[in-house]
Amino acid sequence: MNSLQAIYEKETSKLTQLLTELGKLGIKDEKIPLPGIIVVGNQSAGKSSLVEAISKISLPRDVNTCTRCPITISMSNCPSMDTVEYKFSIQIRYDRSTGDALTAAESQTVDFGQNSQDPRAVPERILRAQMYLRHSDLSIDYCLETPLDTLTNKFNDLAGKKQFSKNIIHVEEMGPYLPNLVFTDLPGIISNTGSNSSENTIELVQSLVAEQMSVESNIILVAMPMTDLDDMNNQAAFRLAAAADPGGKRTIGVLTKPDCVKNPAEAKAKGSQL
Numbered sequence: 001m002n003s004l005q006a007i008y009e010k011e012t013s014k015l016t017q018l019l020t021e022l023g024k025l026g027i028k029d030e031k032i033p034l035p036g037i038i039v040v041g042n043q044s045a046g047k048s049s050l051v052e053a054i055s056k057i058s059l060p061r062d063v064n065t066c067t068r069c070p071i072t073i074s075m076s077n078c079p080s081m082d083t084v085e086y087k088f089s090i091q092i093r094y095d096r097s098t099g100d101a102l103t104a105a106e107s108q109t110v111d112f113g114q115n116s117q118d119p120r121a122v123p124e125r126i127l128r129a130q131m132y133l134r135h136s137d138l139s140i141d142y143c144l145e146t147p148l149d150t151l152t153n154k155f156n157d158l159a160g161k162k163q164f165s166k167n168i169i170h171v172e173e174m175g176p177y178l179p180n181l182v183f184t185d186l187p188g189i190i191s192n193t194g195s196n197s198s199e200n201t202i203e204l205v206q207s208l209v210a211e212q213m214s215v216e217s218n219i220i221l222v223a224m225p226m227t228d229l230d231d232m233n234n235q236a237a238f239r240l241a242a243a244a245d246p247g248g249k250r251t252i253g254v255l256t257k258p259d260c261v262k263n264p265a266e267a268k269a270k271g272s273q274l
């Protein structure tokens with residue numbers, strides 16, 4: 001690494017860490033336009049694969065444990081570190097019981113367990129955090145210390161659990177050879193009321209995504225399966241992005257699931273038209 005690149009890496013790492021800390025303080029809620037990247041897409045659009053390709057970490061994948069709340073991933077290049085380390089926290093901006101917005105004084109960001117150097121710990125920690133955020137009867141200690149199978153069974157038996165939460169999970173990824181980048185993975189947009197999804201749940205997710213899309217300082221990454229190119233205009237994610245960013249200046253489409261395409265030549269031609 002030459003000296004100019006080393007200086008660039010050092011300064012961008014400082015900026016990334018600053019953006020992370022400001023975000024955890026809720027600065028963006030005060031209408032201060034921090035730059036950001038949001039990853040959106042319909043359910044089963046390959047969004048998780050896109051996030052994993054960027055961050056090199058795994059996310060919960062089961063149909064009942066996919067992205068259930070916004071997950072902000074902060075990647076910081078730290079050449080002095082020998083290995084990658086992960087730090088976890090949760091930002092509570094909405095009442096876990098009622099879902100009502102909290103005041104700035106009531107909002108809080110708290111650590112969620114100890115740091116880890118094991119990448120296999122990331123999806124489990126995210127899953128535990130999602131269960132904590134989706135039911136007010138659960139404590140942080142219980143969600144962290146209870147065996148996962150026991151916790152999952154307990155959570156599934158609880159009445160009144162929320163399908164989704166607007167509270168945020170923060171995953172900080174620090175180590176050598178990482179890009180300096182901050183982005184937020186949003187829940188997949190639900191198109192119909194099947195799969196135990198109510199109209200209220202559909203509206204909650206769409207309003208959450210639309211709210212983040214409307215922030216002028218956010219770049220919008222839209223995951224689009226190559227198998228659905230014929231139906232692109234009917235994709236809720238693209239419709240919401242077009243409404244928030246009519247000129248397409250902040251929107252980037254990312255084609256996913258190329259391995260599912262039956263006619264590669266036709267898909268390539270359609271993809272080039274996007």
